[in-house]
Amino acid sequence: EVQLLESGGGLVQPGGSLRLSCAASGFTFSSYAMSWVRQAPGKGLEWVSASSGSGGSTYYADSVKGRFTISRDNSKNTLFLQMTSLRADDTAVYYCAKQAGITIFGVADYWGQGTLVTVSS
Amino acid sequence: EIVITQSPATLSVSPGERATLSCRASQSINSNLAWYHQKPGQAPSLLIYGASTRATGIPARFSGSGSGTEFTLTISSLQSEDFTVYYCQQYHNWPLTFGGGTRVGIK
Numbered sequence: 638e639v640q641l642l643e644s645g646g647g648l649v650q651p652g653g654s655l656r657l658s659c660a661a662s663g664f665t666f667s668s669y670a671m672s673w674v675r676q677a678p679g680k681g682l683e684w685v686s687a688s689s690g691s692g693g694s695t696y697y698a699d700s701v702k703g704r705f706t707i708s709r710d711n712s713k714n715t716l717f718l719q720m721t722s723l724r725a726d727d728t729a730v731y732y733c734a735k736q737a738g739i740t741i742f743g744v745a746d747y748w749g750q751g752t753l754v755t756v757s758s
Numbered sequence: 759e760i761v762i763t764q765s766p767a768t769l770s771v772s773p774g775e776r777a778t779l780s781c782r783a784s785q786s787i788n789s790n791l792a793w794y795h796q797k798p799g800q801a802p803s804l805l806i807y808g809a810s811t812r813a814t815g816i817p818a819r820f821s822g823s824g825s826g827t828e829f830t831l832t833i834s835s836l837q838s839e840d841f842t843v844y845y846c847q848q849y850h851n852w853p854l855t856f857g858g859g860t861r862v863g864i865k
Contacts, residue, residue, distance in 0.1 A: 682845055
């Protein structure tokens with residue numbers, strides 16, 4: 638059974654940093670692209686960042702480029718999102734999502750339960 | 759960036775009736791389109807990929823169609839658990855983008 642468990646969310650001040658983690662199990666982690674998708678309170682979905690299965694290709698939404706870094710440890714089946722220079726409009730539930738193939742150009746077939754990031758003073 | 763527009767934003771349907779949701783892409787995405795639904799307090803869940811292929815375990819009352827720029831999700835006979843929010847998403851180009859969603863409510 639595929640499981641994705643996010644952690645690391647919380648309350649942070651504007652300009653601060655946070656690191657999200659996603660522990661994966663139930664599939665061969667290195668064989669699949671992984672992503673972070675966020676949802677601001679009461680709003681729609683935004684694809685934030687994605688990583689190919691090897692981690693060699695990474696992609697970012699313009700809204701987070703230069704501030705967020707996606708990485709993965711395939712030996713520990715874990716995906717990360719390092720977030721810096723956080724702003725109020727980064728406040729959202731952040732979902733970890735497994736993609737259906739090794740490249741990022743695919744659907745998200747499994748999702749974690751999400752972790753809430755709140756940026757506020 | 760490929761812009762995805764969903765319509766209508768809200769749809770009111772009686773249980774047992776058919777619901778038709780639309781999704782339009784700002785440029786051709788071939789069949790690189792997925793549909794998800796999201797129940798309150800839960801993560802999104804994949805319904806359809808490749809514009810028309812049902813994901814594992816999805817009932818046959820859900821069907822997708824279209825290619826290029828125009829797509830449709832049809833729910834043939836709405837059940838109580840289907841009254842929720844639906845999103846379409848393109849995976850043709852980065853950034854991967856979602857539509858704004860259609861909320862299906864009880865009439």
